[in-house]
Amino acid sequence: MVGDGDLEQRLAALEQRVRDLEDHLEVQRMVNSWGPAVDTGDAEAAAALWTAEGVMDSDMSRLEGPVEIEAMVRGAGQQSLIKRGCAHVQGYPVIEVNGDRATAVGYSRVYLGTDDGHDVWRVSANRWELTRTPEGWRITRRTNRRIDGGEQARDVLHDALRSRAD
């Protein structure tokens, strides 16, 4: 005979595990929404992925908050990439969810259209940091470094491994 208390405890444990799985997929979804937003020039959608204090820290630029992210998407640089045909594609990252915080560490590539195919313009290391808000997961920080043989990209990428040991 199984007691209700036992069932309730098992159910509660399972609810938490399912929530962890849902969080994992939702974090992945936020990371994967960045490319479609910037590659279609949807500045509002790109900005809406971030918290009000969100920081995009790249070796190319540093953007603080949704207003600067919107401005970047509307700016001449990004618009010229869009006209050429650009694809910001995230690799599947190593994701850690801890309560209301999450990190996703992995690779990204920017492909650019050419006359007869596509060039790989930029391959980078990324650490995405996210927080759970009343509206769902939002990005608080993205650290992005081109993989150019230098130490900075390796520092970012290595977090995929450090998190395993925690």
Next chain:
Amino acid sequence: MVGDGDLEQRLAALEQRVRDLEDHLEVQRMVNSWGPAVDTGDAEAAAALWTAEGVMDSDMSRLEGPVEIEAMVRGAGQQSLIKRGCAHVQGYPVIEVNGDRATAVGYSRVYLGTDDGHDVWRVSANRWELTRTPEGWRITRRTNRRIDGGEQARDVLHDALRSRAD
């Protein structure tokens, strides 16, 4: 004291959430099976991913139903790609499951072997539409547009964002 009715309701809710997660991974699996099927020339396996009414709508061709998909895989064009060494690699898409329907919107790349490495022949935007059948999830439509700076690819890719607002 917890009543059985409460437990039953929580269990039923959890069963639905687990089914959603399973559906998500199964949709991803169907999308990821396309590359191995066409890159190994397995025409039957490629066709078996689709419903009888499935449509593959690309800027390069339009294929209707499993018979035309099989014919494409066996055709001279695909066979010459296979001999050169081709890899149809899907990025992890933004997936929406709604009951017995699902969409997956994301990037794909076709890499082709060269003498000393690989070229990126084609980077595309994709919207996969799937339906749940008695045999499992099957593809009903794939819309595929090369990311060439034109509006068509952006229209496809933007569905990754529209679906969020639904």
Next chain:
Amino acid sequence: MVGDGDLEQRLAALEQRVRDLEDHLEVQRMVNSWGPAVDTGDAEAAAALWTAEGVMDSDMSRLEGPVEIEAMVRGAGQQSLIKRGCAHVQGYPVIEVNGDRATAVGYSRVYLGTDDGHDVWRVSANRWELTRTPEGWRITRRTNRRIDGGEQARDVLHDALRSRAD
């Protein structure tokens, strides 16, 4: 009125399904940890992904056990890739979990830094085999073949499809 026995059976079934989902994501995490380990030169982290009997069987080399994997990461070949800027990026594979065994079949790419972007040095077919250990999932074998138009890569990739029929 719902009996406790019914609830217990449904709960047990759900626990197994949740464990399957967790296994799937954990297998994916192991596969995705390989790139960050070898691209940052963390030989111990790379070796720790494998069982003591793990074999990495590539068309470029055959490594047996953690000691040989560590030596490869520290070796002149890998160190020169790291200095140039390398990114070993796995595509999202087709994953099968069967109890304490799992396979993941899919594509990988190695990108190398150049003066003005990145080259695609190598696109390969991969079959990863894993086993559940007391410390978690570990890799027992990786079969890796360059997609060069030859039959060997197609044999590896085709396992993504064969597993569907099992």
